[in-house]
Amino acid sequence: MSAAKPNEVKRKNGNPGKQKLPDLKNVIALPQIKGDAPIHLSDNGKKLWADVREMAPWIATSDSRLLIELCEKMDKKHELQAKMAQSEFVLFTDKGYAYANPLFGMLNTVEGDIIKLLSLLGLTPIDRSKLGVAEVTAKGKLAQLLEQQKKNG
Numbered sequence: 001m002s003a004a005k006p007n008e009v010k011r012k013n014g015n016p017g018k019q020k021l022p023d024l025k026n027v028i029a030l031p032q033i034k035g036d037a038p039i040h041l042s043d044n045g046k047k048l049w050a051d052v053r054e055m056a057p058w059i060a061t062s063d064s065r066l067l068i069e070l071c072e073k074m075d076k077k078h079e080l081q082a083k084m085a086q087s088e089f090v091l092f093t094d095k096g097y098a099y100a101n102p103l104f105g106m107l108n109t110v111e112g113d114i115i116k117l118l119s120l121l122g123l124t125p126i127d128r129s130k131l132g133v134a135e136v137t138a139k140g141k142l143a144q145l146l147e148q149q150k151k152n153g
Contacts, residue, residue, distance in 0.1 A: 030060035038068055044078045045071035058122060058131065070117040073110055080107045 010021060037049035048071050052059060059067060084103050091101050118124050122131045 030062055032057055033059045033061050033064055033067065037071065041068075041071050042075045042078070045075040048074050052121070052123065056121065056123060063121060066117060066121055070114065070121065073114045073117060077107065077110045077114060080110060 010017070010019065015021060033053060037046040041049065049067065052067060052070075080103055084101070084107065087101055087103060089101055089104065090098050092098055115124075119127050122128055
């Protein structure tokens with residue numbers, strides 16, 4: 001079973017399934033998120049906020065809570081990584097039994113949360129293509145040749 005396609009993608013493809021789509025007159029254009037990162041974020045979180053604002057123009061003000069959550073999770077990830085760097089991967093009980101450092105599980109959980117938030121905001125390659133907002137393309141041979149000709153005058 002394939003995932004449902006966003007209305008934007010259906011419109012872009014000429015609505016091949018001929019499903020009834022909302023009238024564009026009723027579609028609301030949401031304002032793009034603006035402003036600086038929340039002050040409680042660390043430098044890592046603030047950098048991510050700025051990067052997302054610059055590279056993802058589809059992120060709207062109504063998405064700000066998700067973006068803040070993503071930045072907070074990224075801050076937590078860096079904090080846990082720093083703690084892991086100062087600790088051991090395997091710890092031992094007072095009786096000498098080995099067990100995995102709980103920081104590992106915490107880090108794994110935070111990384112999973114980050115992936116989910118990236119997806120919800122359309123910041124993964126698959127989600128961008130589903131939204132129809134961006135696409136990575138390689139330059140074809142013709143484009144490379146034309147670019148080289150321009151450089152050579």
